[in-house]
Amino acid sequence: MPEFTILGAVLASIVAAATPLLLAALGELVAERGGTLNLGVEGMMIVGAAVGYATAYGSGSLLLGTAAAVAAGVLLSLVFAGLAIWLAANQVASGLATTILGLGIAGLIGSPFVGTRLDAAPTLHIPGLTSLPVIGEMVFGQDAFVYASLVLLAAVGYGLARTRAGLVLRAVGESHAAAHALGHPVRRIRTLAVMFGGACAGLAGAHLSLAYTPFWASDMTAGRGWIALALVVFSAWKPLWLLAGAYLFGAVSILQLHVQGFGLGIPAQFLSALPYLATVIALVIISLLKRGQGAPASLGMPFIPDR
Amino acid sequence: MRKFISMAVALTAGLVLAAGAPVAHAAEKLKIGFIYVGPVGDFGWSYQHDQGRKAVEKEFGDKVETTFVENVQEGPDAERVIEQLVRAGNTLIFTTSFGFMEPTLKVAKRHPKVMFEHATGYKREKNVATYNAKFHEGRYILGQIAAKVSKTGTVGYIASVPIPEVIAGIDSFMLGAQSVNPNLKIKIVWVNGWFDPAKEADAAKALIDQGADVIAQHTDSPAAMQAAEARGVKAFGQSSNMITFGPKAQLTSIVDNWAPYYIERVKLALDGKWTSTDTWGGLKDGEVQMAPYTNMPDDVKKMAEDTEEAIKSGKLHPFKGPIYKQDGTLVVKEGEVLADKDILSLNWYVKGIDDKVPGQ
Numbered sequence: 001m002p003e004f005t006i007l008g009a010v011l012a013s014i015v016a017a018a019t020p021l022l023l024a025a026l027g028e029l030v031a032e033r034g035g036t037l038n039l040g041v042e043g044m045m046i047v048g049a050a051v052g053y054a055t056a057y058g059s060g061s062l063l064l065g066t067a068a069a070v071a072a073g074v075l076l077s078l079v080f081a082g083l084a085i086w087l088a089a090n091q092v093a094s095g096l097a098t099t100i101l102g103l104g105i106a107g108l109i110g111s112p113f114v115g116t117r118l119d120a121a122p123t124l125h126i127p128g129l130t131s132l133p134v135i136g137e138m139v140f141g142q143d144a145f146v147y148a149s150l151v152l153l154a155a156v157g158y159g160l161a162r163t164r165a166g167l168v169l170r171a172v173g174e175s176h177a178a179a180h181a182l183g184h185p186v187r188r189i190r191t192l193a194v195m196f197g198g199a200c201a202g203l204a205g206a207h208l209s210l211a212y213t214p215f216w217a218s219d220m221t222a223g224r225g226w227i228a229l230a231l232v233v234f235s236a237w238k239p240l241w242l243l244a245g246a247y248l249f250g251a252v253s254i255l256q257l258h259v260q261g262f263g264l265g266i267p268a269q270f271l272s273a274l275p276y277l278a279t280v281i282a283l284v285i286i287s288l289l290k291r292g293q294g295a296p297a298s299l300g301m302p303f304i305p306d307r
Numbered sequence: 308m309r310k311f312i313s314m315a316v317a318l319t320a321g322l323v324l325a326a327g328a329p330v331a332h333a334a335e336k337l338k339i340g341f342i343y344v345g346p347v348g349d350f351g352w353s354y355q356h357d358q359g360r361k362a363v364e365k366e367f368g369d370k371v372e373t374t375f376v377e378n379v380q381e382g383p384d385a386e387r388v389i390e391q392l393v394r395a396g397n398t399l400i401f402t403t404s405f406g407f408m409e410p411t412l413k414v415a416k417r418h419p420k421v422m423f424e425h426a427t428g429y430k431r432e433k434n435v436a437t438y439n440a441k442f443h444e445g446r447y448i449l450g451q452i453a454a455k456v457s458k459t460g461t462v463g464y465i466a467s468v469p470i471p472e473v474i475a476g477i478d479s480f481m482l483g484a485q486s487v488n489p490n491l492k493i494k495i496v497w498v499n500g501w502f503d504p505a506k507e508a509d510a511a512k513a514l515i516d517q518g519a520d521v522i523a524q525h526t527d528s529p530a531a532m533q534a535a536e537a538r539g540v541k542a543f544g545q546s547s548n549m550i551t552f553g554p555k556a557q558l559t560s561i562v563d564n565w566a567p568y569y570i571e572r573v574k575l576a577l578d579g580k581w582t583s584t585d586t587w588g589g590l591k592d593g594e595v596q597m598a599p600y601t602n603m604p605d606d607v608k609k610m611a612e613d614t615e616e617a618i619k620s621g622k623l624h625p626f627k628g629p630i631y632k633q634d635g636t637l638v639v640k641e642g643e644v645l646a647d648k649d650i651l652s653l654n655w656y657v658k659g660i661d662d663k664v665p666g667q
Contacts (some may be wrong), residue, residue: 009516017509107346114348117529117552120537213504213530215552218346219378220528222503253506257513260496261463268469268497268665 010254012141016212018250020045020204020221022149024228025235025242026156027200032232033160034193035173035298039095040080042225043102044073044198048205050106053216057113062121066206073202074195076102081191088302103219113216121145121211145207152200157239169193173296176303186303201225234283237295245282252278337399337577339363340392341375342385344404349502351527351546352563353377356403356426359565366570370577381406389414393421399576401569402426405470411435422581424572427472429651431583438568441589442472443479443650445561445597446523447625448614449543450483452558452600453521454491455607456541461492463514465524465531467501469665473525475653479625480523481660483614494519495662504530515540521558532556541602548598559611560598567593587647591619626650631658 024041031038051072056065076098084094121143160166169189171179176186204224209216227249235241256271287294341360343353360373374397379388385407392400393414401424402411408428415423415435423435431437453462464480466473477495484491494517496510507526511534514522522542524531529552535542536556544553544560568588575581588594597615600608617623626645630638633656639645645653656664 006516009512013509013512013516017505020505107348111348114354115350115547115551117533120533208505213508213528213533215350215504215529215533216348217350217502217504217528218348219502220504222500222505224505254509254513257496257510258517261494261513261517261519263494263662265663267663269499272497272499 010258013254014247014250015142015146016250017254018246019146019149020207020212020224021228021231021249022153022243022246023145023204023207024201024225025231025246026149026152026239027197027204028228028232029235029237029239029242030156030160030169030200031190031193031197032299033173033237033296034169034190035176035296035301035303036081036084036190036194037091037095037300038077038080038084038098038194038197039092039229040076040098040102041197041201041228042221042223043099043106044076044201045102045205045208045225045228046106046219046221047076047102047109048073048202049209049220050110050205050216052202052206053118053209053214054109054113056118056210057116057216062118062210065210066203069202069206069210070199071202073198073200073205075198076105077194077198077201078191080198081194084302085187085190085194088304091300091302099225107218110216110218114218116215118210118214120214143207143211145203145211148203153239153243160239170296173298176298176301180303180305186305190303201228204228230279233295234279234286236286241286245279248282249275249279336370336372337367337573338395338397339371339373339573340389340395340397340400341373342379342388342392342400342402342407343375343377344379344381344406345377345502345527347375347377349527350529350549352501353403355546355563356401356565359569360401362566363569363573367573367577371573379407382410386410386413390417393418398422399573399581400424422576431585433583436572436583436585438572438586438588440563440565440594441587442561442563442595443475443625444589444618445595446476446479447483447618447623448597448611449523449559449561450480450485451487451614452603452607452611453480453523453543454484454487455610456558456603457491457519457521459518459520460488460490461494461517461519462521462523463511463517463519464493464495465507465510465514465522465526466495466497467526468499469497471651471653474656474664475650476525477660478653478655478657481657482625482630485657485659487610489659491659493660493662495660497665498526501527504528507531508534511535511542512538529553544598550598550601555602557598557601558603559600562596562598564594564596589618590615591621632656633658633660 028041048069052065052069055068056062080098083089084091123141123143172186172189180186231245234245252275256274345353347357376388379385399422403426405427411423411425415432425437427439428437498506498510508530511522511531515538520540522535524545529549532542532549532553536553541558542556546563548560550557600611624644628639628643629641
């Protein structure tokens with residue numbers, strides 16, 4: 001059944017394409033729920049990709065590479081946190097600086113590895129299940145990053161809604177003054193949230209350079225960090241909506257390639273713009289549906305405790 | 308007497324300045340600047356230009372001093388960077404992307420004594436030369452190989468942006484393919500950019516899912532080659548030899564080789580014989596090279612080598628007539644070839660491509 005085979009392959013591609021976006025956006029969602037807007041996602045992602053590749057290439061261990069990518073993302077997020085949270089600098093400017101710094105550092109770290117390659121992170125095949133028609137490959141034929149993104153999503157969703165830590169984080173994001181008055185260490189909590197964002201962005205970078213296209217090339221994230229940022233807004237800061245947004249974006253970007261391949265004569269430039277168009281339309285619909293339930297109230301505002 | 312000497316010195320200096328010919332003195336180093344549109348680490352277009360720069364350094368040693376600036380935006384930013392290269396004392400400057408054309412001309416006007424070399428453009432001045440490479444010659448060979456190797460009769464083509472060079476590449480590929488198998492089908496996917504590895508990999512996977520078993524690309528990263536290797540189909544590399552990324556997949560690769568041109572031009576500048584010229588080299592001149600023919604039967608390899616020889620010797624021209632457009636109009640008559648200027652402004656598909664040029 002060739003139709004089934006191609007459908008399964010398309011679905012598998014969509015899930016894979018959405019994963020780096022989902023990972024990076026998930027981290028940013030947590031940072032933003034805590035009240036910090038970090039525009040450095042692209043920078044943390046590319047540093048994760050470079051450090052992850054360099055480490056995996058040097059050590060021969062994908063696991064070590066992934067761990068190093070996460071650590072690198074966290075390290076760069078600390079630079080941002082130092083500026084934006086502890087020195088109360090403008091968050092937009094600090095975030096942009098983080099991205100530019102990250103792109104530069106990544107190019108430097110990666111330069112000796114141009115033209116080399118790694119074996120891709122293996123996909124996990126589960127005998128019997130992977131060969132199921134249509135959904136087999138999509139659900140059971142992916143690499144570990146895909147499963148990690150879903151586990152993380154569940155953890156973040158549960159954590160934000162059902163745990164005390166999640167409640168405190170949301171309180172800090174909604175009204176840092178009130179949270180401070182209650183005795184919560186606002187800046188420390190925000191720093192932790194930003195570090196989580198850095199870890200997720202680093203992991204997203206590692207997915208690109210270790211599994212998706214296992215080689216290093218400068219600027220290989222190609223703007224995915226910015227799309228992740230947009231997805232957070234699209235999701236109205238809700239993890240489940242984020243999943244829907246990332247998979248919708250992935251679906252439209254993969255399907256437009258297939259539509260071109262079938263030669264239906266639709267202009268390619270229009271098709272390339274389609275993922276963004278779809279996101280904008282979804283954004284409009286969501287903001288119409290959920291009026292008033294928007295961003296965390298303290299988002300983007302630096303907190304300076306009064307002594 | 309002292310007065311006389313100082314006057315003589317002033318006069319000589321004045322003369323040298325007035326003559327102002329772009330002559331490098333034997334004792335002085337020739338300072339050469341390069342600007343790249345992408346990162347040198349792209350393993351594609353900018354990487355290959357940088358290999359050319361390194362070849363110049365190796366060839367001329369301490370007679371030259373080279374500088375490069377990577378990731379330069381096409382547009383006003385480029386003008387600033389070129390101006391800076393001039394102020395830093397570079398007297399020969401290579402601007403290596405189509406979009407640097409106007410900025411190069413503007414700076415060149417202000418500094419008539421500095422020599423400029425602009426890649427892939429068509430506007431020249433007394434101190435601005437242009438150069439390009441006939442990549443479509445290589446694509447004709449790719450088309451022939453694809454037609455022989457494909458078992459499904461469908462090849463996939465990942466294209467970047469619809470400019471004449473890319474469209475001419477597709478046409479040339481198809482003409483080569485049709486010379487072997489007139490019924491070969493081509494599926495074209497545009498990624499609308501030169502560099503997004505993950506998207507290029509997605510495009511390759513989509514084409515393979517749709518039944519293509521040979522992938523050609525006109526984008527800059529090895530992502531498509533890697534995707535082909537993972538899926539067990541064949542592919543062609545681009546700009547660099549990508550055999551590392553597809554040891555079982557790569558059939559061959561079109562390699563940009565700017566070194567011979569750069570060395571020749573630098574030599575002319577060093578000898579004071581540099582003039583503005585327009586160079587469009589191809590396989591014959593070594594500017595376009597084919598990576599070793601691999602992963603194909605011997606008869607296909609033989610055919611590819613013969614075609615390469617025929618193009619080099621001038622016996623075969625990729626755009627030789629008869630050539631029909633998609634709607635059946637005859638553009639090139641039997642026994643004629645498409646003129647260079649028409650190849651450089653090509654914006655139509657040949658008959659046999661079942662798709663539309665984007666935006667038309």
